[in-house]
Amino acid sequence: MSSKIVIETPAIAKIGNKFAELGRQKKVVVLYDKNTAGLFEKSISEQLEKDGFIFHNLIVPASEASKSFRMAYRLYGEMLEREVDRSWSVVAVGGGVVGDLGGFIAASFMRGVPVVQVPTTLLAMTDSAIGGKVAINHPMGKNMIGFFHEPVLILIDPNYLRTLPNREIFGGLAEVLKYALILDGSFLDFMEDNFQEISTLVSPYIDEAVKRSVNAKVKVVTEDFRETTGLRAILNFGHTFGHSLEKLSNYKALRHGEAVLVGMACATQLSMKIGNISSEDAERICAMIQKFPYPKRLIKKYFLDVAPETIIENMRSDKKKEGKHIRFALLKRIGNAYLHREEIAKEDIIFAIEAAKPLFA
């Protein structure tokens, strides 16, 4: 992975120097959503002016629905009207929605211009801003149209998290937990010991959680950037189930992290069912998942009350599938995940979904 990564406060102060190092012209389109514009547009614009940038700010609605062709098309138009050309770069300031959409338009505009990620949610700082997966959704499936477009620069400022609503903090923490489960048992110890401090953004616990997550993701992406060997697919732990729930909720009601949390509960049960992890490991994971608050009414509507067959049907468009069969990222034990390539019986998947339900009942 060649992205330059800065983790500090204020990270945005580095943008001028980093552009000089990269040999890029100081011309940028800055993409915000309505909320991140309200919070950060003024200070970021001041920094860009101070550093001598020419820039245009573009703002999209703060919603997963912005990850759409319609929105990308609108943004291409606004960029063309402002005479943006290939000497410009795109800077995405926001959560995973702005990062994925900003990366998508950067990868496709005039056959590709560089993207800088300025993540402002916990999820984006620890996951979506890193690794170059950029995409929009299709009614038939999540992230169906996209590119691998590595950011040239990632500016992570943990101080940006101070305004983040609790629901978004726990959504991000679900992806943080994912790294502990798939890659690093000692990270799970750290999360168990310091859950309260991390989830209330106490330093140095939150900073440590961000750094460990970033390192974990960089390591995987460096070894398997295009998800060809199966290694990167472990970052999809819980996502086969999770994407299905997001689709059921029309990419609106459930947050990505919430769907992934439920998905990890199902994937843990599936790992146990097919004879991998021990019941002790599974109990430890379930105990950790139960520490997360979640929107009860929504989880009831889009998980507890949904027939397992419907959840499975929605997985059929998953990008990890091979031919007709759905492949899952599963656990061998805590800290060790793999892509299960063989077909798994439908009854076992149904069992896993039913076995995970009591955790959210």
Ligand SMILES: NC(=O)c1ccc[n+]([C@@H]2O[C@H](COP(=O)([O-])OP(=O)(O)OC[C@H]3O[C@@H](n4cnc5c(N)ncnc54)[C@H](O)[C@@H]3O)[C@@H](O)[C@H]2O)c1
């Ligand atoms: N590309 C990847 O590798 C990758 C990885 C994980 C998730 N994703 C994608 O990321 C998206 C989810 O990202 P997300 O959870 O960051 O959601 P999001 O981008 O919708 O942001 C969540 C909410 O928080 C607001 N917000 C952002 N920063 C804020 C701040 N500092 N203070 C207050 N409010 C703030 C946003 O306006 C939004 O309302 C999904 O589309 C998911 O598919 C992509």
Ligand SMILES: O=C(O)C(=O)C[C@@H](O)[C@H](O)[C@H](O)COP(=O)(O)O
């Ligand atoms: O970076 C990856 O690889 C991931 O799988 C990270 C996931 O957290 C993320 O949600 C990603 O967008 C899912 O990728 P997809 O290929 O299943 O759409």
Ligand SMILES: [Zn+2]
């Ligand atoms: Zn994810």
